Amino acid sequence: MQTRKYAFLAGLGFTAMEPAAVVGTLAELGYDGVEWTLAHFNPQLHSPAALAKVAEVTAAAGLGISELVVQQDLVQRDPAQLDARCRLIEDCARAAADTGIPALNLFTGPAPWDPGAPRLGQDISHGEAWDLVRRAFERVLAVAEEARVYLAVEAVWGMLARDYYTLRELFRQIDSPYLAVNMDPSHFALYRNDVPWSVRQLAGKIAHVHLKDAVGLDTRQPGDFIFPLLGEGMIDWPAFFSALDEVGYAGYCSVEFESFTYYQRVLGSDPRQAARLSMEQIRALT
Numbered sequence: 001m002q003t004r005k006y007a008f009l010a011g012l013g014f015t016a017m018e019p020a021a022v023v024g025t026l027a028e029l030g031y032d033g034v035e036w037t038l039a040h041f042n043p044q045l046h047s048p049a050a051l052a053k054v055a056e057v058t059a060a061a062g063l064g065i066s067e068l069v070v071q072q073d074l075v076q077r078d079p080a081q082l083d084a085r086c087r088l089i090e091d092c093a094r095a096a097a098d099t100g101i102p103a104l105n106l107f108t109g110p111a112p113w114d115p116g117a118p119r120l121g122q123d124i125s126h127g128e129a130w131d132l133v134r135r136a137f138e139r140v141l142a143v144a145e146e147a148r149v150y151l152a153v154e155a156v157w158g159m160l161a162r163d164y165y166t167l168r169e170l171f172r173q174i175d176s177p178y179l180a181v182n183m184d185p186s187h188f189a190l191y192r193n194d195v196p197w198s199v200r201q202l203a204g205k206i207a208h209v210h211l212k213d214a215v216g217l218d219t220r221q222p223g224d225f226i227f228p229l230l231g232e233g234m235i236d237w238p239a240f241f242s243a244l245d246e247v248g249y250a251g252y253c254s255v256e257f258e259s260f261t262y263y264q265r266v267l268g269s270d271p272r273q274a275a276r277l278s279m280e281q282i283r284a285l286t
Contacts, residue, residue, distance in 0.1 A: 112158030
């Protein structure tokens, strides 16, 4: 069995905390790393010195940076908007290289929760959406390859790349050693993919892993699925971890906490309690 490294995605209320306080909490709870977001690490808003400071305080706490969440919707017809999103990804890739961050977390779009985003098959054809995404990734990959930073694409419900099979289409269209996968089993489960089998098929492409459970089915109807606490959903965690071991994955497994109702009603919107509870779940499931 591979030695696993666990991280926590510093979203939720962590976005309003100083980096030192975030990593201090995670280190105390037993995490090995942190997954930073643009709230703390954005080269278009923060100086190089500030970005370097984030990396320094992370290392000082004894943690690594698992990846940087940059997720930009690339199904965008407006050339100026698409250019701005690509430039942000490119700037993040360069900054990641400068500070030792190995990967950026991306998705394809369109974001189904954004009322301004086009709806696949209605406002925009799948073919046009794929053309936009392909051109965007070809552009940003030129920078990522030079920086030697992986673009870890997450299949996300309702998007162009939303499960194993549509993610495979992205790899069919674009061949780059720096185009990788952020393996989040919850989205695969919403489409009834065989999650352990999908892990094995993606061997060598997985640059980062999210730990998130799921219940339900993506019908595009509100309330038809949720991302519950780890262990409450459809993911067979022993089988998932076994598949990761089988393909030799040795990177971070990072908790993406999206049990928002529980977070608000039970945990009082306290991100430290979400991280504490998640670590308890990890220990029980592994």
